Amino acid sequence: MPFKEKLPEWFAAGTEPTTTQKTAGYTPGLKPPAQWFNWHLNTSYLALKELQENAVHKEEIESRFNTINTKTVTLNAGVQILNAVKAAPFSLSGVTGRMLVNLLGRMGNCESVGLWSSNTTIATDTANKTSGTSSFKLTLGSIPATASATFLTTPGRKYIAVADVKNGNTSKVAMSINGIAGAVGNEVTSSSVFAPSVVRFAATDFFHIVTITGTGNSGSTFNMDSVRVYEVSEADYAAAATLTPAQVAAKWPYVDSVMPVRNPYAIRYGENLLPSFYEWAVINTGIVNLQGPYKASASTSSYPGPFPLSPLKVVVPVLPNTTYTISSAGDGIQYIERRDENDSDPSGEVVPGVIAVGSKTFTTSSQTRFLSVRLRYAAAGSFTHENPMLNIGSTAKPFKPREDSMLALQTDLYADPVTGANADTVFERDGQYFKSKKWQGLTIDGNRAWVLGDAAATAGVRQVKIVGLAAGAVAASGVATKFDGKIMPQGSTGNTADTNAVTAAGDIYIGISVADSGWDDKYSPSQDDIKAYFYGYKAYDANTITPAQAQAATTATWNGTGTKYWVQRIGLPNFTQSAPQQSYAGYTPYQLVYQLATPTVEPIVSEGQLSFNEGDNQVEVGTGIVLRERNETYQQPVEKLWNVNNANYTTTAWLKQKASDILAIYKNGKRDSTWMITNKMVTSAGALAQQYDTDHDAAAAYSVTYLMLDRSPVVPFTGSYAANEKTLLADLVDSVQQNTARVSVLENKKSDKDNPGVLSPTLLNGVIVEASFSPVEYVKSSDGLVTFQGSIKPPSAGTFVMFRLPEGYRPKQLVALMCAGNTGAADVPVKVLVSENGNVQMESTVSLAWLRLDGIKFLANR
Structure with missing residues (x-):
């Protein structure tokens, strides 16, 4: 046996010599005691082992501080848990565009009954839906109930059709394509949740009809929603045959008409998944008194009943089949209900009954996509709640306020709708985000x-x-x-x-x-x-x-x-x-x-810096975020509450898009946590935020970051993060350099704005200056207002471009103004259009001696 393999056997027999043996020594020429020999051998080996471990440790330290080491990650659509080896910022390497073209247009959102043909009565059902504000509910007569719609196709090309259906109390529900043998989708029998029925087919004509059929007894019902038909490539058509209906539905989600990847975002939720009490929905007013972001008291003594009572709740995204722990202080109780992907309760609570104060560990079910956390009271009394915490894992972590990290990109990213080729892409350069633009969208x-x-x-x-x-x-x-x-x-x-x-x-x-x-x-x-x-x-x-x-x-x-x-x-x-x-x-x-x-490169609006905590991180990737939209808040005349996006009152407080979730409200650019936010479909405008009059500043400017209700395709974020100290330090130095450069650029831009230069355009299409004392000029003020002056003489009547504006001086959208013109005999109004591509165009049916441009003013798209 080799010496090094024999060592452990010898060490087991060796014991440390006694003091007498150590001091007495031994007689020369005589064999030392066996224990003494083995002990010396053992201590020598341990010393050698310690030297080796130190050498390894030294190499590890040198590697951490001398070698660049990054961890590549792909953040996929939806909610996921990422385990990070280090707390570090995320560096984006790319987001790739996608475009879905639903051949049914907007019919498939099941909001307008008149667009579909049916052999029975169709009603809209706002309580059950997977997109928009409603689904269709069909009631069977003596024959199976059907709903049908026509769409255009090209013979020989491949298509995939998907419908979200819920069978209610029918036997089964499935979709089909009329006139194509075998083009029948999988049957859905579940009555608890919506599930997809999927059909793959090759077109045989220039149009086809999609039909949703429910089979059962007379009086039975079923629901349908989010019906979509997409043309797909040969490769995707073949791949779809290997996928489950749920996987097909996830790969080809519902969209209205034509939809790109619109405003993608990635959010890393805080270690505490529960937001402050200000963001919990108030169900019963006058019960809970908020004493701070994470501190509340409640009194149910005057509540007439019935009990149990749940006056405050919040819904947070979670993963299925995952262990979480909830904890809090105080003598109140928290109650958890699971929610599926439609924020409905498929089969009861995640944890039966109530959860007492303290901590509780539980595991979500396979259907759970959200948790509804409530404050709940079973009887009259006074209660307190403090520092509620929900974290990943089976151990209650020390309380922390929720601190999310987000990267949001406000842009549209297109690609070929069938093959995905020629896609728009996002990349990072010198700390800024740019789009390689290969498609253009126009209104x-x-x-x-x-x-x-x-x-x-x-x-x-x-x-x-x-x-x-x-x-x-x-x-x-x-x-x-x-x-x-x-x-x-x-x-x-x-x-x-x-x-x-x-x-x-x-x-x-x-x-x-x-x-x-x-x-x-x-x-x-x-x-x-x-x-x-x-x-x-x-x-x-x-x-x-x-x-x-x-x-x-x-x-x-x-x-x-x-x-x-x-x-x-x-x-x-x-x-x-x-x-x-x-x-x-x-x-x-x-x-x-x-x-x-010819593709172009343009900067895009972005916000935030995504970062990871060391250990488990819950990350959500989605689309449809709107960043800091200006909002004119509105005060209710009786309750005196201030409102954002309350469709029951004046439209001035509405957001520009229907809102699924309000993420944050800002006062003069700083986050205002005193707003009470209720997400999902509260009114016809969507999510709602309200604020007490004592917390409101009528002189302040308010803006809102929210998620749009209309869906768009979701694509992965690819990138990396620093996996050791050397990389973290290098990233820090690079970030400081980039930020310093950007600050200097902003300072220079501000200097330019404070001292705006007067520019003269190059006149086109035969347009000349009307008089030397009135040259055509334009200037941009520090607040972005572009102002024209001067007069021109057009060569003739008609519609043509007079000159073009450079980038930075163009409006966000088309501006139409009436300017003063003169035919030589009489004054006439003349329409002038300033478009987002920089064209300044006149429209006149008569010849003009001159046209004054002094009335043209607009805000530049910055």
Whole structure:
């Protein structure tokens, strides 16, 4: 046996010599005692082992401080737990765009019953849904109940259809594609939660019909929601065959019409998953008194009952099949209920009964996606609550306030809707985030410079166009949506309604049906007519029909004779006698997305720095975040509570988008934690925040960060974090350098703003300065207001670009203003348009001697 392998056996026999043996020594020539020999051998080996361990430890320390070591991570869609070896910031390496085109448009959100065909009565159900504000609830008669919708396809191409269904008390529910043998989805029998029914099919015609069928007894019911049909690549079609229905539904989530990756974010929740009491929803007022962010008292003595009573609750995202521990101080109790992905309770509480003060460890079920934590009281009395804590794991951690970390990117990221090719990407450079932009999205409304198209009227179709708006486009790359959400494919716009065309020259063509516009084939619509249509109005002869009749008509309602009125195309048949100059609430303009021939790079708005705690981190990746949107808060006249996004009161306090969750409210740029936030669908505008009058500052500026209710695709965040001290120090030095450089740039920009320079544009298309003493100039103030001055002389009447503005001096969206012009004989008003691409365009039907630009003012897009 080798010596080193024999050592442990010898050491086991060795004992330390006695003091006598150590001091007496031994007689030369005689063998020492065996114990003494083994002890010396043992101590020598241990000394050698200690030297080796020290050497290893030294190498480890040198590695930690001398070698760069990063840990690559991919943060996937949804909630996940990441175990980090070090507390460190996250460095983003990329986010890649995606675009989903739901061939059903907005029909699949199951909000409007009239868009679907059915053999039974369809009702909307706001209590059960997976998207939007409602689902459809169908009641069976003597035969199976069906709901059907038609969509366009291309023969031979591959498609995937998904519907979220809940069978209620029917036998089964499934979706199918009419006319294709075997195109029937999996049957859903569960009545507790929505589940997907999925169909894969190859198109055999230019249109198909999707049908949802519920089978059972007369009077049975089922629900359906979030119906979507997507064209997919051959590779995705084959891959989908290996996935479960739930996996297919997750890979192809529901969207309305056309949707990119919109405003992606990644949030690392604090070690304490419970927010402050200010963010808990108040269910019964007057019961709980908030004495601080994490301190509350309650009195139920005057409550008439019945008990148990739960006056305060909060819902937090969690993972299924995961262990958590909840703890608190005081003599009140906390009660936990599990919630599935729709924030509904599938089968009772996570932990039966109430949870006493102290700590409690529990494991979530396979269906749990949220926890509803409540303060609950079983009888009259006085109670206290302090420092509630919910953390990952089986051990209660010391209390900490919740401190989240977030990286949010406010931008749209597109890609080819079928193959995913040519995707927009986000990258980081010198501490800032940029987008490699390969797609452009546009709102197509009445503010555009519309003209009649090249094609003559054919069988109830009129072609209109915008010249040069899509400059730099890849021809035939456009994907458009109509005001009702209908998908408008590329097509022959001269003879096919509801199609679009984008040319290499940047011209945009749209085909419009007579049913939508009201224009007779023999009538040549003016620019005002076209603009009125894209503001959401339909022309009609007020001498012959009513507004309601005109709105519903599918044939021509205006042929150029009579008295022209315009009726709203959507909603109530409200009308106007003068040409509309703007759209109205409830109308959604046309949208167009097209590919750029030459990609560009542009900075994007971002907020935050994602970082990880050492150990377990609960991270959520999603989309639809809106950062610090300015809000005009509103005070209720009786309760005196201040409101954000309360649809039951004035619209001034509404957010611009329906809100799923309000994440934070800021007062003069600093977070204000005194707002009471109630998330999900509280009113028709979504989530709601309220504040006591004593906490409100009427002179302050308030802004809101929130999540939109409308969904968009979610994609991973890829990046890395420092795994040792050397990398942390290097990142710190790099961050200090970048921040110093950015501060100096901001200081220089502020200096420039404080001393704005006057710029003169290059005049185009034959436009000249009207007089040397009135040159055309523009300037931007420190607050971003761009102001024009001077006068020009156009070469002729017409619509053309006078000059272009550089980046930094362009508006966020199209600005339309009326300026003073003169024909040489009389003063006339002239429309001037300043677009987001920098074009400054005039529109005049008469020749002008001069046009003054002094009235043009707008805020630059910063």
